[in-house]
Amino acid sequence: MSLSRRHFLRNSAATTLAFSGLSVLAACQSRTPDGQGYFNQVDVLGDLQADPQGLFDLPRGFSYDVISTAGQPMSDGLVVPGDFDGMACFQKADGRIVLVRNHELRIGDAEKTPFGLDNAGLDLIDRSRVHDWDENGNPHIGGTSHIVLDPETLAVEDEYLSLVGTINNCAGGPTPWGSWLTCEETETNAGPDAGVEHGYVFEVPAEATGLVEPVPLKAMGRFRHEAVAIDPRTLIAYETEDQYGRALFYRFLPNVPGQLVEGGQLQALAVRGRPGLDVRNWEGTSIQPGEWVDVEWVDLDDPEAPNADLAARGIAAGAAHFTRGEGIWWGENECYFACTDGGPEHLGQIWRYQPSPAEGEAGEAASPGRLQLFFESSDAAVMDKCDNLCVAPWGDLIVVEDGDEDQYIRGVTPNGEVYTIGRNAASGPDGQKSEICGPCFSPDGSTLFFNVQRYPGRTFAVRGPWPARSS
Numbered sequence: 001m002s003l004s005r006r007h008f009l010r011n012s013a014a015t016t017l018a019f020s021g022l023s024v025l026a027a028c029q030s031r032t033p034d035g036q037g038y039f040n041q042v043d044v045l046g047d048l049q050a051d052p053q054g055l056f057d058l059p060r061g062f063s064y065d066v067i068s069t070a071g072q073p074m075s076d077g078l079v080v081p082g083d084f085d086g087m088a089c090f091q092k093a094d095g096r097i098v099l100v101r102n103h104e105l106r107i108g109d110a111e112k113t114p115f116g117l118d119n120a121g122l123d124l125i126d127r128s129r130v131h132d133w134d135e136n137g138n139p140h141i142g143g144t145s146h147i148v149l150d151p152e153t154l155a156v157e158d159e160y161l162s163l164v165g166t167i168n169n170c171a172g173g174p175t176p177w178g179s180w181l182t183c184e185e186t187e188t189n190a191g192p193d194a195g196v197e198h199g200y201v202f203e204v205p206a207e208a209t210g211l212v213e214p215v216p217l218k219a220m221g222r223f224r225h226e227a228v229a230i231d232p233r234t235l236i237a238y239e240t241e242d243q244y245g246r247a248l249f250y251r252f253l254p255n256v257p258g259q260l261v262e263g264g265q266l267q268a269l270a271v272r273g274r275p276g277l278d279v280r281n282w283e284g285t286s287i288q289p290g291e292w293v294d295v296e297w298v299d300l301d302d303p304e305a306p307n308a309d310l311a312a313r314g315i316a317a318g319a320a321h322f323t324r325g326e327g328i329w330w331g332e333n334e335c336y337f338a339c340t341d342g343g344p345e346h347l348g349q350i351w352r353y354q355p356s357p358a359e360g361e362a363g364e365a366a367s368p369g370r371l372q373l374f375f376e377s378s379d380a381a382v383m384d385k386c387d388n389l390c391v392a393p394w395g396d397l398i399v400v401e402d403g404d405e406d407q408y409i410r411g412v413t414p415n416g417e418v419y420t421i422g423r424n425a426a427s428g429p430d431g432q433k434s435e436i437c438g439p440c441f442s443p444d445g446s447t448l449f450f451n452v453q454r455y456p457g458r459t460f461a462v463r464g465p466w467p468a469r470s471s
Helices: 005-015 117-124 310-316 362-366
Strands: 056-059 063-069 084-091 097-103 142-149 156-166 169-174 179-184 201-205 225-230 237-241 249-254 264-271 292-299 325-330 335-339 349-354 370-376 386-391 397-401 408-412 418-424 436-441 448-452 458-463
Touching (some): 056 063, 084 448, 084 458, 097 179, 097 436, 325 397, 386 436, 397 436, 408 436
Parallel strands (some): 084 169, 084 436
Antiparallel strands (some): 063 458, 084 097, 335 349
């Protein structure tokens, strides 16, 4: 099956039909297994079982494969770069599947470079495809890699670098036309460390067979990007900002739908009738869990923001005041996005946005889009700093954590009840636990892929008795 918009629409519709109930932090009785540090508010997959290999704990009946590890050789002669992050899975025209994976790297992470000792691997690539260098001639090493898999055996058939020269590629999002939008989580200025400004979105086709030409999508804004989701109905893009304490939720109206490089209008979400509303819920509660509010959108001028002030300008113009926007994923006529340290306990929020029937058009004001605080954590054992997320084939949210201690994969039901899917069992040299990133499912829904970012960095594929889709 080709990487078509029809395929994207079908899968989007199949993922979130079940999200129709009121979504609040459930008051059901928690289940706490002996010796475990997590709560299951609802029993969906059962308790986690200790992994004999000490890598990743899963419920009974589930198994994993490690399909890629940082530092290993790739088929293009380079080595797998480190610091894995956001990721999406696509089906190629030849039937194979491909993962497009981010690498959240800076120049200072030289030991995690794809080019090996003394950058010897630079001789294997077209240097004109490196987006940026420092003044000493060292390439920036953030970017993306491709992993091409047999869909049945999960055998790696090809692995190669597909974008390089960017900085801190955190998350991103798939497009309906078959590409990955990779986002720089930085506002690095041109100077000794960089030849150009950074803080942009770049597009990488899933069908790319090597390094792509790096083109920053400047009209989508320059800020500390986290992730992007595209509404397959309108082809409007929605973006999150991972800025501590002060962030916006963005909308990008493209001049040419499906061609982001052609520019467009960047906007920020505002709560109708409550300009500049602080929705972090840090000091008092401005929006209750489960509450819906109508929204409007504020135009943002000068999206390249040389003074790194988009959020400040947006809030002054009436935009809602979020914090640390993280993963975002589109479902059936709605999207979900996480704010890692939102809520009174700073343990995280998950928001739900439903667009207007006339989204981005003249009649939008008469039937506005609306925003819901879908989930807000008050207990780290239930959810600790939600980060990347996606929607499962059976209709639940899949959420990974970037907390202070153990790192879990959680499921969240349409009723806002949380259960645990897995735990990173491996530790770094000083006992630290790496965050989990980039959850996504294979096109047939049988396999959950995700990354453990560090120590050393691994991409996992998990199969097992996933829940059946509810009617």
